[in-house]
Amino acid sequence: MSQAFTKEVARNIFYGGTAFFFLLFLALTFDTHLELPKRDNRQVLDPSTELGQKIAAGKMLWEENNCLGCHTLLGEGAYYAPELGNVYVRYNNSTMGIMAFIKSRPKDGIPGRRSMPQFNFTDEELEAIAEFLKYVSGIDTNDWPPNIQG
Amino acid sequence: MKYQSQKVAMPYFVAALALFVVQILFGLIIGAQYVIGDFLFPEIPFNIARMVHTNTLIVWLLMGFMGAAYYLIPEEAETELHSPLLAIVTFWVFLVAAGLTIAGYLLLPYARLAELTGNQYWPTMGREFLEQPTITKIGIVVVVLAFLYNLGMTILKGRKTVVGIVLMLGLIGLAVFFLFAFYNPVNLVKDKFWWWWTVHLWVEGVWELILGAMLAFILIKTTGVDREIVEKWLYVIIALALITGIIGTGHHYYWIGTPTYWLWWGSIFSALEPLPFFLMAVFAFQMINKRRRNHPNKVAMLWALGCAVMAFLGAGVWGFMHTLAPVNYYTHGSQITAAHGHLAFYGAYVMINLAIISYAVPIMRGREANGAKAQRVEMWGFWLMAIGMILITLLLTAAGVLQVYLQRYTDAPMSFMVVQDKIALFYWLRLYSGLMFFVGLLFYLYSFFIPGETKASDMEPVKRISEADSTPATANA
Numbered sequence: 001m002s003q004a005f006t007k008e009v010a011r012n013i014f015y016g017g018t019a020f021f022f023l024l025f026l027a028l029t030f031d032t033h034l035e036l037p038k039r040d041n042r043q044v045l046d047p048s049t050e051l052g053q054k055i056a057a058g059k060m061l062w063e064e065n066n067c068l069g070c071h072t073l074l075g076e077g078a079y080y081a082p083e084l085g086n087v088y089v090r091y092n093n094s095t096m097g098i099m100a101f102i103k104s105r106p107k108d109g110i111p112g113r114r115s116m117p118q119f120n121f122t123d124e125e126l127e128a129i130a131e132f133l134k135y136v137s138g139i140d141t142n143d144w145p146p147n148i149q150g
Numbered sequence: 151m152k153y154q155s156q157k158v159a160m161p162y163f164v165a166a167l168a169l170f171v172v173q174i175l176f177g178l179i180i181g182a183q184y185v186i187g188d189f190l191f192p193e194i195p196f197n198i199a200r201m202v203h204t205n206t207l208i209v210w211l212l213m214g215f216m217g218a219a220y221y222l223i224p225e226e227a228e229t230e231l232h233s234p235l236l237a238i239v240t241f242w243v244f245l246v247a248a249g250l251t252i253a254g255y256l257l258l259p260y261a262r263l264a265e266l267t268g269n270q271y272w273p274t275m276g277r278e279f280l281e282q283p284t285i286t287k288i289g290i291v292v293v294v295l296a297f298l299y300n301l302g303m304t305i306l307k308g309r310k311t312v313v314g315i316v317l318m319l320g321l322i323g324l325a326v327f328f329l330f331a332f333y334n335p336v337n338l339v340k341d342k343f344w345w346w347w348t349v350h351l352w353v354e355g356v357w358e359l360i361l362g363a364m365l366a367f368i369l370i371k372t373t374g375v376d377r378e379i380v381e382k383w384l385y386v387i388i389a390l391a392l393i394t395g396i397i398g399t400g401h402h403y404y405w406i407g408t409p410t411y412w413l414w415w416g417s418i419f420s421a422l423e424p425l426p427f428f429l430m431a432v433f434a435f436q437m438i439n440k441r442r443r444n445h446p447n448k449v450a451m452l453w454a455l456g457c458a459v460m461a462f463l464g465a466g467v468w469g470f471m472h473t474l475a476p477v478n479y480y481t482h483g484s485q486i487t488a489a490h491g492h493l494a495f496y497g498a499y500v501m502i503n504l505a506i507i508s509y510a511v512p513i514m515r516g517r518e519a520n521g522a523k524a525q526r527v528e529m530w531g532f533w534l535m536a537i538g539m540i541l542i543t544l545l546l547t548a549a550g551v552l553q554v555y556l557q558r559y560t561d562a563p564m565s566f567m568v569v570q571d572k573i574a575l576f577y578w579l580r581l582y583s584g585l586m587f588f589v590g591l592l593f594y595l596y597s598f599f600i601p602g603e604t605k606a607s608d609m610e611p612v613k614r615i616s617e618a619d620s621t622p623a624t625a626n627a
Contacts, residue, residue, distance in 0.1 A: 007312075007378060010385035017393040025396045028415065032343070035409040040339035047336075056336045063276025063334075064264040069197020074406045075483030076342065077278055080184070080196050082566035083483065107192070114187035114567070117195050119261075136338055142413070144405035146480060149563045 041138035051131065058132025061125055070116070072150075074141060080114065083150030088130075088137040090148050095130035102126055151513050153224040155231035160514050161241050162217030163507045167595065169210035169248070170500075174588050176203040181581040185574055198255055201281050205255070207495065208279060209248045212290075214503030215324075215360055216244075216297055219317060221510045222367050223301050226317075227308025232300050240296045247289040251282055273334055277345055280331045287331055294325045312381040313370070316388060317363035323356030339407035350399045354423065354465075357499065358391040361461070362430070364502050368454045368509050369434065373441035383433045390426040398423045401473050405482055413475040420473040424466030427458075427498075434458035444612055446604040447512065447519035449528045453505035456536060460497025468493050468543065480558050485550035485573075493543040496535075504594070511598065521602020528597035534590025541583035549576035 036042070046052040062068075067084070068077035074085040091097035102119065103126060109115040121129070151157065179199045183189045190199070224231050231237060254263045260276070267283035269275045274284045282290070298321060305314055330347040366384045370377055400416025434455050445451060468490040472481040481487065508528065512520045520528070557569045564572075 005382075007382040007385065010382050010389065011312075014385045014389035014392070017389050018396070021393050021396045025399065028397070028400075028412075029343075032403075032408055032412075033340075036337075036339060036407070039409065040337055040407045042337055045336055059336055059338070060270070060273060063273060064261045064269060066197045066201065066260045066276050066281060068276065068278050069200050069260075069281075070195075072483040073338075074342065076406070077483070078197065078200055079483065079485060079488055080180075080200070109188045109191040112186065112188055114183070114196070114570075115191070117192055139339060139407040141405045141407055142410055144479060144482065146558045147563045149557050149565050 039140040041135055041140075044135050044138070054128045054131045055135045057125075058128035058130070058135075061121070061129050062132055065119055073136065074139070075144065081116065083145060084133055085136050085139075085141065086145060086148065086150055088134045090150065095127065095134055098130040098133055099123075099126040102129065152228075153230050155234040155237075156221045156224050156510075157514055158231065158234050158237040158241070159217040159221035159510060161238070162213050162220065163511060165241070165245050166210040166213035166217060166503065167507070169206045169213065171591065171595070172252070173203055173206040173210060174584075174591055176200075176206065178581070178584050178588060179203075181577070181584045184577040185581065194256070198260065201255055201260075202252055204279055205281060206248075206252065209244075211499050211503060213244070214507070215321070215364075216241075218360075218364050218503070218506045218510075219297070219301055219321060221506070221514075222317065222364070223304050223314055224308075226311045226314035226367070227305050229304060229308035232303035232307070236296055236300050240293045240300075243289065244293045247286055247293075251286045254283070255281075272332070274332055277334065277341070279349060280345070284332075287328075291325070291328065294321075294328070298322060298325060311377070312384060313363050313366050316359050316366075316384060320356045320359030320361075320363060323359065324352060327351045327356060342406045343403070343408060346399055346402045350402055351396070353495075353499070354395040354398060355392060358395065358426065359388050361457075361498055361502050362388050362391070364506050365430065365434065365454060365458065368450065368505055369437045371509065372445040372447065372451050372454070373437045374443040374445075375437050375440050379440075380437065383429070383437075387426050387429050387433065390422075390429060394419050394422040394425060401475075401478065404475050404478055417473065417475045421470065423473070424462070424470050427462040427466035431458040431462045441612055443606070444609040445519070446606050446609050447509055447525075449520070449525045449532065450505060450509035452529060452532055453501060453508050456532060457497060457501035457505050460493065460501055460536065460539075462497070463540075464490065464493030464495070464497035464543070468547075480554045481550065484553050484558075485546045486554065487550075489543045489546035489550055492546065493539060496539045512603075517603040518606055519604045520597065521600065521604055524597045524600035524602055525604070527593055527600060531590045531592075531594030531597060534593060535587050536590075538583050538587030538590055542580050542587065545576045545580040545583060549573045549580070552576075 044051055045055060047056065067073075070078050070081040072079065072083045072085070075083065087098060088095070102116070102121065105116045105118045107118045176199050179190060179194065180196055180203055183196045183199065220231065220237055258266070263283060264275050267285050269284060272284045274287060275281055280287070301318060301321070305318060327348050330344050333344050335341055362384050366380050369375065370380050397415055398420035400412045401420040403412035403416060438451060438455060472478050472486050472490065512518070519525070552573045553569050556564050556572060557566060
């Protein structure tokens with residue numbers, strides 16, 4: 001590299017550039033949080049309502065059973081099992097369908113094939129998980145996934 | 151080895167490699183589960199095995215970074231480490247915490263582990279890569295703080311080089327951005343938004359500073375090129391990394407509920423993210439071309455050069471391939487993502503750790519470099535692992551293209567599981583490539599047990615072919 005472009009110039013670009021773009025990122029972050037109420041389906045999350053509590057419990061069950069270890073949710077997670085961000089829509093807008101599927105998994109799996117474990121959830125827990133997934137399907141994701149198959 | 155206390159790096163490197171073996175074994179298990187769905191079911195379900203695969207990766211990379219920092223900082227600062235005892239104590243705390251966590255994953259149902267560790271009081275578990283119990287996360291913070299204190303005190307009393315400072319900046323960033331792992335709101339969009347502040351700002355942000363500093367250190371030591379030149383390159387590389395990478399976080403904000411303008415911000419900035427990796431590859435080649443000496447540790451230079459090239463391919467090329475929003479709309483969360491993840495992590499962060507281990511371990515054992523036979527075996531390891539990983543990446547890419555077409559692009563989209571069956575052939579071939587990778591790892595490990603030494607005096611002096619090349623070497627000529 002040329003003589004005019006010294007180490008000090010490179011250093012200043014590093015510190016200046018990093019500071020500038022980090023501040024810009026903070027500004028975009030701030031604006032994003034102002035925009036989110038219009039997109040993130042938060043109206044159903046109100047913790048003073050029964051539904052809000054159910055969804056919170058559902059998210060907790062989702063996490064404490066490591067569902068993301070096989071599935072994706074809005075495209076993030078593992079790629080071993082189907083996308084679940086739109087599973088509520090894929091099951092004909094039915095929480096019952098989701099609950100029935102989770103409940104019906106065989107304890108010892110299916111010979112030679114992938115199968116979801118049997119988690120022995122109570123009906124109340126199943127409902128919480130289904131309500132959580134229904135809430136996720138209401139998030140504005142810029143029309144992702146491209147179709148119902150996820 | 152110039153300072154006795156550099157030797158605390160040794161247990162970190164040994165533990166890193168042991169965890170690397172565990173990571174690959176579990177990689178083979180989940181690779182098998184992709185095609186033999188009931189393999190080890192229900193004893194070790196896929197989600198548990200995958201968690202062991204990714205979490206051991208993260209822990210061993212951190213172990214490697216720590217070992218590298220403990221080796222590199224005293225030499226750069228030209229002083230003994232502030233407290234070698236603290237470094238050893240934190241090593242054992244970290245190793246035991248990691249071991250208990252992995253044992254917990256394997257021996258208990260995950261929900262039971264969550265209950266036992268009090269996840270309900272501060273829920274942070276069950277999110278990708280951050281599956282560790284909250285108490286383990288707190289342990290990681292404590293270990294990293296002790297580590298930063300130890301290194302900080304060392305640098306403060308010694309020489310402050312650019313390599314040392316950049317490494318410290320990267321490690322401090324690593325600690326700061328890990329704190330977002332403790333924020334987990336019920337609102338999924340916010341959860342995901344801030345989750346990326348740890349995950350993206352680690353691997354496409356501050357970790358690149360760590361990578362750059364480690365690469366610069368190895369190149370200074372092995373090529374004898376003037377430090378001023380190396381440091382200027384380092385600044386340019388990390389400047390580009392952060393200028394593109396920070397806003398580049400936006401490529402994760404396309405489809406998770408965040409505003410539409412991220413499609414633009416994310417696409418434009420992340421399209422530039424290959425630049426620092428390209429420069430890193432040019433940098434490595436240039437420094438080796440301009441070398442003033444032929445270092446006896448040839449295989450360490452092979453790792454350094456290989457790291458720069460594979461990082462460019464994995465992070466740069468494979469990242470660019472699916473980073474533009476209109477492409478990512480179809481490829482998001484598919485096997486394309488998996489292909490990119492494998493080559494990027496291997497090229498950038500696995501290989502730089504293997505490079506520093508390859509460089510430093512012989513020196514810590516009192517040799518200038520390993521003997522010719524050991525280096526030859528290690529080079530076999532290098533090529534078997536490199537080719538194995540490239541095959542894994544190409545096969546997952548092929549699987550991904552088919553998956554995207556059949557499930558998302560065609561007029562009559564098929565369901566996820568139907569598509570998985572149709573692309574099973576590629577998963578089989580990926581599994582065989584994984585076995586090849588594992589054989590390479592065994593070669594690599596075996597090379598450490600071969601005695602012998604190569605000395606600097608055994609090496610030919612650098613011969614210059616053209617006039618232009620000889621300029622930097624005139625002092626030696």
